[in-house]
Amino acid sequence: MNLQIDAIRECFEGVIPASAATCSKDGTPNIAYLSQVNFVDNEHVALSYQFFNATRRNIMDNPCVALMVTSPVTMLQYRLRLQYLHTETTGPLFESMKAKLAGIASHVGMSGVFRLLGADVCRVLEIEQLPGEGLLAPPQKRNLLAALRTCTERLAACADLDRLLAQTLDSLREYFGVRYAMILMLDEPGKRLYTVASHGYEASGIGSEIPLGHGVIGVAARERTPIRIGHMSVEYGYTRAIRDNTRDSNLANALETEIPFPGLAMPCSQLAVPILAGPQLLGVLYVESDKDLSFSWDDEDALVSLARQLGMAIHILQSTADCGEEEPAAAVAPLAAAGAPVVVRHYRETDSVFLGDDYLIKGVAGSILWTLLHDYVHRQRTEFTNRELRLDARLRLPDVRDNLEARLILLGKRLVERNAPVRIEKTGRGRFRICVSCPVQLLDTSV
Amino acid sequence: MGLAACDNALNPTLVRATGCSISGDLKQVTAFVPASKAAALLQCVRQNGRVSMVFSKPTTYRTVQLKGRNAVVRGLAEGDLDVVEAYRRAFTREVGQVGFGAAHVEALLGCADDDIVGISFTPDEAYDQTPGPKAGEPLNAAP
Numbered sequence: 001m002n003l004q005i006d007a008i009r010e011c012f013e014g015v016i017p018a019s020a021a022t023c024s025k026d027g028t029p030n031i032a033y034l035s036q037v038n039f040v041d042n043e044h045v046a047l048s049y050q051f052f053n054a055t056r057r058n059i060m061d062n063p064c065v066a067l068m069v070t071s072p073v074t075m076l077q078y079r080l081r082l083q084y085l086h087t088e089t090t091g092p093l094f095e096s097m098k099a100k101l102a103g104i105a106s107h108v109g110m111s112g113v114f115r116l117l118g119a120d121v122c123r124v125l126e127i128e129q130l131p132g133e134g135l136l137a138p139p140q141k142r143n144l145l146a147a148l149r150t151c152t153e154r155l156a157a158c159a160d161l162d163r164l165l166a167q168t169l170d171s172l173r174e175y176f177g178v179r180y181a182m183i184l185m186l187d188e189p190g191k192r193l194y195t196v197a198s199h200g201y202e203a204s205g206i207g208s209e210i211p212l213g214h215g216v217i218g219v220a221a222r223e224r225t226p227i228r229i230g231h232m233s234v235e236y237g238y239t240r241a242i243r244d245n246t247r248d249s250n251l252a253n254a255l256e257t258e259i260p261f262p263g264l265a266m267p268c269s270q271l272a273v274p275i276l277a278g279p280q281l282l283g284v285l286y287v288e289s290d291k292d293l294s295f296s297w298d299d300e301d302a303l304v305s306l307a308r309q310l311g312m313a314i315h316i317l318q319s320t321a322d323c324g325e326e327e328p329a330a331a332v333a334p335l336a337a338a339g340a341p342v343v344v345r346h347y348r349e350t351d352s353v354f355l356g357d358d359y360l361i362k363g364v365a366g367s368i369l370w371t372l373l374h375d376y377v378h379r380q381r382t383e384f385t386n387r388e389l390r391l392d393a394r395l396r397l398p399d400v401r402d403n404l405e406a407r408l409i410l411l412g413k414r415l416v417e418r419n420a421p422v423r424i425e426k427t428g429r430g431r432f433r434i435c436v437s438c439p440v441q442l443l444d445t446s447v
Numbered sequence: 448m449g450l451a452a453c454d455n456a457l458n459p460t461l462v463r464a465t466g467c468s469i470s471g472d473l474k475q476v477t478a479f480v481p482a483s484k485a486a487a488l489l490q491c492v493r494q495n496g497r498v499s500m501v502f503s504k505p506t507t508y509r510t511v512q513l514k515g516r517n518a519v520v521r522g523l524a525e526g527d528l529d530v531v532e533a534y535r536r537a538f539t540r541e542v543g544q545v546g547f548g549a550a551h552v553e554a555l556l557g558c559a560d561d562d563i564v565g566i567s568f569t570p571d572e573a574y575d576q577t578p579g580p581k582a583g584e585p586l587n588a589a590p
Contacts, residue, residue, distance in 0.1 A: 019449045021452075021459035021499070023453035023457045023458070023459040027453060027497060028499070029451040029452050029453045029498060029499040029514075030512075030514075031450070031451035031461055031500070031512065033503060033510065033576070035578075051582055051583065054574075064457060065459065066458075066459045066460045068463065070555065075551050075554035076554075077463065079461070110578055113579050131483050132554065132555075132558075133554060133557070135551065135554050
């Protein structure tokens with residue numbers, strides 16, 4: 001095969017519908033349009049199976065398929081000879097096609113009509129480019145490989161997690177032209193992801209949460225596969241994810257004001273890429289756009305590679321975070337904070353922390369803050385190390401693999417955003433202090 | 448519009464059509480296809496005469512499929528090129544509404560006049576293929 005499938009992937013973006021020819025056992029040909037052809041690898045594509053129709057009946061009897069696809073860029077046509085292999089009804093390929101189909105359905109006014117029953121995986125036996133002049137492809141806006149190389153080098157130079165996350169988002173904007181992006185980390189026992197960095201939005205949304213399996217981000221995390229949608233889809237929007245999240249909240253959660261998710265209200269293109277370190281899911285890198293079809297297969301490849309680099313970098317930083325050899329910073333004696341005291345309320349069930357009447361944070365980050373303030377009030381301590389926190393039984397950290405640094409970044413950012421009288425200040429690798437600017441009164445309670 | 452056929456070993460193939468005409472007695476459909484892109488399909492038609500043809504309107508997704516068993520390959524008759532030209536103009540207007548220009552249509556459907564051949568058949572089955580609950584249902588002639 002001279003022409004590789006990955007060289008004609010623009011034909012599979014759904015701009016010009018593909019058509020498939022099949023043939024029954026008695027030799028009756030059938031021709032039908034397909035909602036979606038998905039690139040699997042250079043030997044396979046998957047066809048969307050939505051209805052039990054003649055195409056479906058035919059391929060069950062006779063696995064030979066002829067597929068016609070057209071490049072929306074050059075208008076060149078390609079005829080593919082396929083052999084049907086099997087159908088997937090769960091898993092990463094199915095979920096990725098299901099999400100894409102939801103976008104396509106919404107775009108063509110077929111929401112509720114188009115429903116993916118399966119991903120029909122086919123081996124590609126031959127690709128034939130049909131004769132024709134074809135239009136000249138316009139020059140690419142940017143070279144994605146060069147962008148990826150620069151970003152990778154920049155990520156490698158980051159010495160701490162906070163810098164690494166910021167650099168990732170800066171690089172996406174500068175080298176990939178991505179205006180809206182966020183990074184979410186996995187809270188494994190909570191089966192949810194929390195936003196730890198974002199750019200492009202009016203409110204940062206730091207601390208907002210997405211349950212696993214909800215929306216583009218939640219599905220990408222659950223299936224550990226990129227999810228890319230080229231058109232607005234209500235089904236995969238996170239407005240709904242958040243609504244469901246709120247609906248499912250228990251009484252303790254209901255006391256809080258959920259931190260609003262920062263994303264666009266009507267994203268036209270969405271791409272969520274899992275951040276993995278080896279097989280372990282660390283979080284999700286999410287980008288979106290207010291224009292249709294903003295992210296191509298090549299963009300997806302680039303971001304998957306970038307997220308892989310990010311995952312490895314997070315993993316390395318995490319494994320070295322606690323073994324800093326720097327001298328501890330000179331301890332600063334806690335100042336006797338003056339002024340009206342702030343009442344810090346802690347709800348044990350959810351580790352939710354309120355400053356006065358304002359909700360600040362919950363979960364592991366809430367538990368960390370409560371522990372720090374407890375030691376500040378009762379032991380006059382201000383200097384802490386990541387290592388002691390990791391070992392502190394009071395925190396009930398979910399797992400040794402849990403990213404404590406990410407929780408501290410989240411907490412630090414929330415304190416700044418809420419203009420809290422408590423701040424976290426890094427004093428060295430694996431060390432930090434808390435700065436408290438008014439008297440603190442602790443109130444431990446349950447709902 | 449597109450046309451599919453299969454050889455006697457049950458290997459299907461297909462090609463995009465560039466217009467079609469209907470006989471005066473409304474019994475026969477002729478699809479026009481570029482021979483240079485349809486070599487395999489023409490061979491299948493010559494083998495067994497069985498074809499399937501799909502028509503879809505890009506702006507409404509209304510889709511219909513016809514099937515026939517007696518297809519033959521024929522040269523162009525007088526007026527056929529006018530039909531092809533009219534189809535290209537109509538298709539340009541139609542896809543212009545979904546963002547494609549005349550240059551796109553020319554690249555997709557353009558070919559030398561002497562490359563075009565006709566495939567004539569009598570439809571003996573017709574199906575509604577518009578996405579939705581009625582997809583796949585036979586189309587029946589109005590009583």
